[in-house]
Amino acid sequence: MSARLVLLGPPGAGKGTQAARLAERLGVPAISTGDIFRANIRGGTELGRTAQAYTARGELVPDEVTNAMVRDRLAQDDAAEGFLLDGYPRNVAQVAELDAVLAADGRGVDLAVELTADPEVVVARLLHRATVEGREDDTEDVVRHRLTVYTEQTAPVAALYAERGLLAQVDGIGDVDEVTQRLLDAIGQPAR
Ligand code: B4P
Secondary structure, three states: OOEEEEEEOOOOOOHHHHHHHHHHHHOOOEEEHHHHHHHHHHHOOHHHHHHHHHHOOOOOOOHHHHHHHHHHHHOOHHHOOEEEEEOOOOOHHHHHHHHHHHHOOOOOOOEEEEEEOOHHHHHHHHHHHHHHHOOOOOOHHHHHHHHHHHHHHHHHHHHHHHHOOOEEEEEOOOOHHHHHHHHHHHHOOOOO
16 A cells, blocks of 8 residues: 555654554555664764764754655655655654655655553653663653653644644554554554
8 A cells, every 4th residue: 555654642652663563554664763763873873873962861853864864764765655654753844844855756645643642641651661671761851851842843743734634643542453453544444
């Protein structure tokens, strides 16, 4: 299936978990800006060193860095027929950049799906993940800051797609399989 999809949601709503499942089901690559940053941090690249200064504090990595990275990734062959962007665009300026990249090929986003979750539930999930994965940005102070950044910078992205009639909201609370099915319903993919 050809689909150009954006997955939005506060930290801990389940974007990473669900993006992998949806991408497999839809046959498009899941492109997670957070995962690309973390891979670069692990690899000790220059991009990783730049990103880490921001991700560790729960701040957004500067747009010029993130936009260039996404532009390169979307130019790869496997994204020609569709993609699921996880964690991008994360502010209104990144929406404009994505619009420009896609418009150059006469394309646009088909649908933005926002996974919603109560802030206290996501804080609890991420503090649990901290005990399992030890992610540097999963301490309580940083998680709460990431939620504030989401409200201030990313919630307007959802509003923008809503104005365009391209936003679906999906409840991210519940069993992982149930949430996947809600997302597939929102995307218009029939059950198997
Ligand atoms: P991300 O990697 O996008 O981190 P995130 O928002 O916390 O989402 P993540 O995917 O990790 O968590 P998820 O909700 O899936 O970004 C990290 C940082 O990178 C940002 O703070 C920023 O600094 C930088 N960055 C990324 N994109 C950027 C951009 N576009 N511009 C600028 N900077 C950018 O899952 C959380 C946990 O919940 C998991 O442990 C999972 O097991 C659990 N979970 C999932 N679904 C569940 C369910 N249904 N029930 C119970 N638990 C569940």
